[in-house]
Amino acid sequence: MASIIDIKDECALHVRDFEFTYKGAEAPSLKKVTMPIAKNSITALIGPSGCGKTTLLRSFNRMHDLYPGNIYNGEIEFEGRNILSSKEDLIHLRTKIGMIFQKPTAFPMSIFDNIAYGMRLQGLKNKTELADRVEQALKDAALWKEVSDRLKNDANGLSGGQQQRLCIARAIAVEPEVLLFDEPTSALDPISTQGIEKLVIELKDRVSIIIVTHNMQQAARVSDYTGFMYLGELIELGHTEELFVTPKEKLTQEYITGKFG
Amino acid sequence: MTAVEKRVVVNKIILALSTLSAVIAIAFLFWILGVLVMKGVDALNWNIFIFEGAPPGYEDSGLKHALVGQVILITLATVIGVPLGILAGTYLSEYGKNSKLAHFIRDISDIMMSAPSIVIGAFVYAIVVMPMGHFSAWAGAIALAIIMIPIILRTTDDMLQLVPGTLREAAFALGAPKYKVIMDVVYRGAKAGILTGVLLGIARVGGETAPLLFTSFNDNFFTTDLNAAMPSLTVTMFNYAISPYEDWQQLGWAAAFILSMFILGLNIMGRLILFAGKRK
Amino acid sequence: MIDKIFSNLTRFSALLVLFIVAWIFTELYNQSLESIHAFGFDFITKDEWAPNLDKFGAYAAIFGSVASTFLAMLFAIPVAIGVAIFLSEIAHDKIKGFFGVSVELLAAIPSVIYGMWGLFYFVPIIRDIFGGMGIGLLSAGIVLAIMILPFMAAVTRDAMNTTPDILKESAYALGGTQWDVIKDVIIPYARAGIIGSIILALGRAIGETMAVTFVMGNVHHTPSSITDPTTSIPVTLANEFTEADSSLYFSSLFGLALTLLIMSFMVIAVAKFYFLRKERRGS
Numbered sequence: 001m002a003s004i005i006d007i008k009d010e011c012a013l014h015v016r017d018f019e020f021t022y023k024g025a026e027a028p029s030l031k032k033v034t035m036p037i038a039k040n041s042i043t044a045l046i047g048p049s050g051c052g053k054t055t056l057l058r059s060f061n062r063m064h065d066l067y068p069g070n071i072y073n074g075e076i077e078f079e080g081r082n083i084l085s086s087k088e089d090l091i092h093l094r095t096k097i098g099m100i101f102q103k104p105t106a107f108p109m110s111i112f113d114n115i116a117y118g119m120r121l122q123g124l125k126n127k128t129e130l131a132d133r134v135e136q137a138l139k140d141a142a143l144w145k146e147v148s149d150r151l152k153n154d155a156n157g158l159s160g161g162q163q164q165r166l167c168i169a170r171a172i173a174v175e176p177e178v179l180l181f182d183e184p185t186s187a188l189d190p191i192s193t194q195g196i197e198k199l200v201i202e203l204k205d206r207v208s209i210i211i212v213t214h215n216m217q218q219a220a221r222v223s224d225y226t227g228f229m230y231l232g233e234l235i236e237l238g239h240t241e242e243l244f245v246t247p248k249e250k251l252t253q254e255y256i257t258g259k260f261g
Numbered sequence: 262m263t264a265v266e267k268r269v270v271v272n273k274i275i276l277a278l279s280t281l282s283a284v285i286a287i288a289f290l291f292w293i294l295g296v297l298v299m300k301g302v303d304a305l306n307w308n309i310f311i312f313e314g315a316p317p318g319y320e321d322s323g324l325k326h327a328l329v330g331q332v333i334l335i336t337l338a339t340v341i342g343v344p345l346g347i348l349a350g351t352y353l354s355e356y357g358k359n360s361k362l363a364h365f366i367r368d369i370s371d372i373m374m375s376a377p378s379i380v381i382g383a384f385v386y387a388i389v390v391m392p393m394g395h396f397s398a399w400a401g402a403i404a405l406a407i408i409m410i411p412i413i414l415r416t417t418d419d420m421l422q423l424v425p426g427t428l429r430e431a432a433f434a435l436g437a438p439k440y441k442v443i444m445d446v447v448y449r450g451a452k453a454g455i456l457t458g459v460l461l462g463i464a465r466v467g468g469e470t471a472p473l474l475f476t477s478f479n480d481n482f483f484t485t486d487l488n489a490a491m492p493s494l495t496v497t498m499f500n501y502a503i504s505p506y507e508d509w510q511q512l513g514w515a516a517a518f519i520l521s522m523f524i525l526g527l528n529i530m531g532r533l534i535l536f537a538g539k540r541k
Numbered sequence: 542m543i544d545k546i547f548s549n550l551t552r553f554s555a556l557l558v559l560f561i562v563a564w565i566f567t568e569l570y571n572q573s574l575e576s577i578h579a580f581g582f583d584f585i586t587k588d589e590w591a592p593n594l595d596k597f598g599a600y601a602a603i604f605g606s607v608a609s610t611f612l613a614m615l616f617a618i619p620v621a622i623g624v625a626i627f628l629s630e631i632a633h634d635k636i637k638g639f640f641g642v643s644v645e646l647l648a649a650i651p652s653v654i655y656g657m658w659g660l661f662y663f664v665p666i667i668r669d670i671f672g673g674m675g676i677g678l679l680s681a682g683i684v685l686a687i688m689i690l691p692f693m694a695a696v697t698r699d700a701m702n703t704t705p706d707i708l709k710e711s712a713y714a715l716g717g718t719q720w721d722v723i724k725d726v727i728i729p730y731a732r733a734g735i736i737g738s739i740i741l742a743l744g745r746a747i748g749e750t751m752a753v754t755f756v757m758g759n760v761h762h763t764p765s766s767i768t769d770p771t772t773s774i775p776v777t778l779a780n781e782f783t784e785a786d787s788s789l790y791f792s793s794l795f796g797l798a799l800t801l802l803i804m805s806f807m808v809i810a811v812a813k814f815y816f817l818r819k820e821r822r823g824s
Contacts, residue, residue, distance in 0.1 A: 066713060068633065091265060094716040105711040108729040117725070118715040123264020167711065174715065265716075272718035276631055282623025283632075283640060286694065289687050290647045293658045297650075345554045352551035366555050369562055372809045375741060376802065377748025379775045383782070383798040384565045387572050407561060414558065440547035468651025471750040471775065475782045495653055502657045503755065517654050528649045 003248040004035065004237040007225075012178050012208035013037040013060060014077040018084075020055055023069030029055050031232045032074065037178075042200065042209040044223035044240065046216055048260060051229040053212045057180050060210065061097045062090050079177075095122060097178040098171035103187045104163030106155035111147050114155045114166055118174035133173055141169035142199055161192025168199060172207070179203065181211040185218070197222050216256065220244050228252045301518020304511040309519075314481035314492065317506035324516055326483040330398075330492035331520075333485065334477060335467050337402035338409055342466075343459055345406070346413025353414070354421035355443055367418065370411040381407050382472035390476060398491035401477025405466040412465060416458025417451075424450040453534050460531035464524045470495035494520050569799040575792035584796055590761040592781075597793035601763045603800065605678070605773035609753060610746045612682025612767075613689060618739060620686075621693035628698045629727075630719055647691035656755030659684035664756055667768065677770045680756040688752045693742040700734030701727050737816025744809035748801060750775035774801040 014037070020030040030052045037043050045053040055064075062083065064070045075082045083093055095118065107114050115134040116124075124130055134151070138144040143165045147158070155166055164184060171179060181200065185193040200209060200222055213219050219226050220240060227237040228251070236249045247253045254260060262270070312323030349366075357363030381404050389400040424447050432442040448455070470493075473479075478490040479497060494516050502513035576584060576597060587598025628640055660676075663684060668675030704727045712722045728735065758770020759780050772780075774797050785791045 061714060063710060063714065066710065091269070091716040091718065094714055099711070099714040101707045101711060101714075103707060105705075105708050107708070107712065107726055109725070117712075121265075121268065121716055121721060123267075170715070268718055268721060272720040275626070275720045275723075279623040279626040279631060282620045283627040285620060286624050286647070286690055287640065287643055289690075290643050292662070293650065293655065293687075294646075296658050296662055297654060345557060348551045348554035349558055352548075352555035356548055356551060357555065363555075366558060368813055370558050372806060372813055373558070373562060375745045375748075375805070375809050377750070377775060377805055379748065379750045379778050380565070380569070380798045380802045380805075383778065383795060384568055386782070387568050387795070388564075410558060410561075414555075438544045440544045443547075464649060468649075468653070470651070470653045471779060474779055478783070495651065498657070499653055499751065499754075502660070513657065517657060521650060521654060524649055524651065525646065528645070 002034075002234050002236060004234065005225075005239065007036045007038045009041070010039040011036045012039040012078070013210075015056075016075040016077065018056075018059070018074035018076060019072075020052075020059060020064070021071040021073075022055075023067070023071075028071075028073075029232050030059075033229075033232075033234045035227060035234050035237055037208060037210060038225060039208050040204055040206075041224040042204050042211060042222055043225045043227060044219035045210065045212045045227050045229060046214075046219050046255075047229035047235075048255065049214075050231075052232040053227075053229050054182055056229070057182055057210060057212045058099075059084075060178065060180055061094050061099055062088070063099065065090060095174050096176050097180065098174065098176040099180040099182065100164070100167050100171055100184050102183045104160055104167055106158065106163045106166055109155065110152045111155045111158070111166065112151040115170050115173050118170060122174065137169040137173035140172055140203070141165045142195065142202075143169055159192070161188050161195055164188060164192070164196060165199065168196075168203075172203065176207060179207045179209050181209065181213075183212055183214060186214065193218075216244075228255060230255070297514075297518055297521055300511075300514035301521075304515035305518065309512070309515055313483040314497070316481075317504065317509050319508075322508070322512065324494070324497065324512060324519075326480065326492045327494045327497040327516060328519070329483065329485070330477075330480070331467070331494040333398055333487070334401050334405060334473070334491060334493055335463060337398060337487070338405035338466055339459075339463055341402060342406035342409035342462070343413055346410045346462070347417050347455065347459075349410065350414045350417025351421065351443060353418040355439075355447065367415075370414050373411045374415065377471075378404075378408055378469055379471035379474070382474055382476055385472070385476045393488075395488075396476065396478035396490035398477050398487040398489070401473045401491055401493065404472035404476045405469060408469065408472060409462045409466050412462040413458055416461065417455055420451040420454030420458065421447055423454065453537070457531040457535045460527050460534070464527035464531070467527070468495065468520060468524050470499050474499075565802070566799075569795055569802060572795035573792055573799050575789055576796045579789060580793075584793070585800065588763050590777075592785075592787075592790055595787060595789050597789070597796075599774070599777075599793070599797055599800065601761050602772050602774045602777045602797060604763050605681075605757065605771045605776070606747055606801070606804070608678055609681040609685055609757070609773055610743060612678065613685035613746050614739075614743055616683060616686035617690050617693055617742070621690055621697055621739075621742075622735075624690070624694040625697040625701055626723060628694070629701045630723060644691045644695055648695065651751070652688060652749060653751040655684055655688045655752040659752065660755040671768045673768045674758070674770055675768075676756050676758045677768045678757070678764050679767045681753045681773070684752050684756050685746055685749055688749065689742050689746045692745065693739060696738035696741065697735055700731045700738050703734060704730045733816045737812045740812035740816065741809060744805050744812060747808065748775060748805045750779050754779045774798075 015033055015035040018030060018033045019028050021028040047053050058064055072084045076084050107117060112134055115137050116130050119130060119133060135144060158166060185196050223240045226240045226243045228235045230251055236243060236247060236252045244256060247256060309323040310325055312321045313326035315322035353363050353367060385400050385404040389403055390396055428446055428450060429442055432446045473493050473496050477493060479500060480490045480492040498513050498516040501509040580597060583598055585603060586600055588600040589596055589598035590601060628637060632640060664675035664680050667680050708726055709722050712726045753773060754776045757773060757776045759772055760770045761772050764771040778794060778797060782794055785794055
């Protein structure tokens with residue numbers, strides 16, 4: 001029914017028959033989604049509001065578990081195991097699969113402490129190593145030049161775009177395998193947005209990236225693969241260029257041409 | 262133990278301690294409520310409502326005087342305090358809004374909400390009891406009203422601000438003068454909230470003892486003379502409970518039970534009204 | 542025309558609030574003048590309260606107020622924070638509702654009932670454990686703590702709940718536990734609100750009369766041990782106001798009232814002006 005291409009390269013994640021029902025809901029929000037996520041590439045999830053793309057994204061790092069009562073069915077395979085199992089060590093999982101949110105979420109602490117936070121959680125205490133990795137993470141996030149002289153300042157003094165890059169630096173400092181981006185530029189101005197998009201493309205050499213976006217043009221600019229979702233189902237997954245130029249499903253075609261938002 | 266394992270253990274300990282705190286708090290609640298209900302129900306009988314106060318050891322003694330007195334004091338305080346509180350809250354929300362004066366009044370009013378009620382009693386003693394030469398229901402009611410006003414002011418101010426500005430604009434656009442916009446549109450829109458505020462204000466002053474101790478003082482006999490000392494449930498409860506007489510202590514518990522039911526009832530009613538209002 | 546009357550009426554009512562507050566201070570001050578002239582600073586520093594000798598040094602009462610409140614804070618703060626954490630982070634919806642309502646119920650019980658329960662049920666326990674009469678500083682501190690607990694837990698929980706969800710989720714997303722999120726994100730974020738709430742509760746506790754009057758005793762001397770009966774400013778006022786027989790006695794009591802008012806006003810004002818800045822929405 002859905003047109004999902006076969007990903008010949010290695011997969012970072014594989015979703016199989018995944019069904020998700022919110023607590024107290026009558027019908028599932030995600031209906032038997034099957035989807036491979038290619039390694040070291042960028043997969044964009046697009047679709048109208050309520051299609052389930054954010055719900056799917058937040059399942060990868062089991063963020064839904066913070067709000068008990070939801071029901072998972074099916075499987076999400078990562079590093080050879082099903083991460084939906086109740087035996088899964090969520091703390092460990094989240095150091096492997098990181099997340100960037102819709103609004104910049106700088107913690108109420110200094111810039112340095114923000115970046116170091118994830119590493120400190122894992123027990124890294126050595127001051128030199130921390131300093132080195134903080135510097136590296138900030139460089140990777142293209143933020144080092146701007147903040148290297150004020151690492152002890154409160155992170156909330158940074159601009160929106162800078163804060164979001166801070167959050168990215170914070171996430172990559174723990175060296176995850178996968179990075180999840182939940183509409184990361186929706187609260188930013190166009191110039192900051194450009195910066196973030198550039199950064200995301202640079203990062204794909206080291207992590208596999210899944211990005212949820214409301215903005216089709218962004219998906220087209222940035223991603224290698226695009227998945228179109230509608231009403232809880234994955235309608236089509238393909239190479240970004242092909243999907244946008246020659247979509248295989250009628251629904252995809254209609255969404256892309258703006259027949260519905 | 263790795264750092265991660267250590268964090269998980271610490272987390273479990275903290276969560277356990279927090280749960281323990283909650284259990285402790287609930288335990289005290291049940292203990293106090295349990296005592297209240299047990300001793301109160303035990304002491305309840307129809308005599309309480311029929312007879313007025315009497316010296317210890319008397320057969321026919323009750324709380325009629327205190328119950329009626331409490332109602333009189335609360336009613337009087339409400340009549341004085343509620344209109345002033347609502348009007349003041351209206352000023353803050355509709356006229357003063359974000360001006361420096363309005364903010365200052367709000368801050369001072371908030372501080373007064375937590376100020377010691379016994380000090381208010383002393384104040385009213387100085388300005389009402391001393392000039393009058395004797396205790397009176399008026400003094401007690403004024404003390405309670407002073408305590409009530411900041412509460413009503415705050416809830417009215419908050420509730421009125423919740424009414425959307427577009428509603429007011431629509432009324433103005435039809436040519437209504439400001440006072441009519443407020444009375445017909447804003448008050449109506451905030452009706453439930455204001456009523457809840459009033460009920461909670463009454464519940465709060467209804468349980469006050471300290472400000473009455475030397476304003477309305479107390480009386481063991483039934484009276485409706487506002488110019489003389491007025492019995493109240495709270496002061497009676499205090500006097501009886503602290504006395505060495507068992508039958509008085511019993512009455513004290515009965516009074517405590519009745520008062521608590523009344524206040525809890527007001528609280529529940531207030532929240533129900535707010536809840537029902539939100540549903541719409 | 543009516544418009545003018547209405548708006549003036551509202552302004553008058555609002556200004557009345559300020560006027561009453563100012564009047565309270567000035568009236569209490571005027572009434573205390575006699576004792577201020579008679580004793581000066583000794584009023585606050587001398588532990589010498591002898592009505593029949595017309596000598597009034599209120600140190601014992603002030604000490605009692607401060608000490609009992611300090612004890613109450615010692616017991617109440619950890620438990621209140623624990624309850625707040627429980628309510629905002631641990632409890633599932635139904636339990637949250639049950640506990641939430643219970644906390645509000647506790648806060649609505651009149652303080653005189655806490656006092657009665659304290660006298661008849663708690664004091665005997667203290668008496669059994671520590672000996673002596675059972676009434677005194679320790680009992681007062683504990684009863685006060687129980688009384689102030691619901692309020693403190695509720696406002697602390699409210700302060701913690703102002704933390705935005707995605708900020709918390711960001712910390713979880715890095716592999717944090719609940720305690721990590723509480724100590725590294727929620728508490729720093731809501732620090733001002735939490736401290737403000739605690740100080741506000743302190744301000745209330747200092748003025749508490751009825752819960753304490755039952756269990757403090759009425760001994761106007763600084764206690765030599767924590768289980769000795771003593772007094773506090775509200776307790777003294779409650780017990781002695783109607784028995785004062787000389788104008789100096791009255792004036793000293795008014796002086797006590799003024800002292801208490803200033804103490805609690807300052808504490809609450811600090812909480813309000815420094816820690817509990819609240820943004821007001823415009824109409």
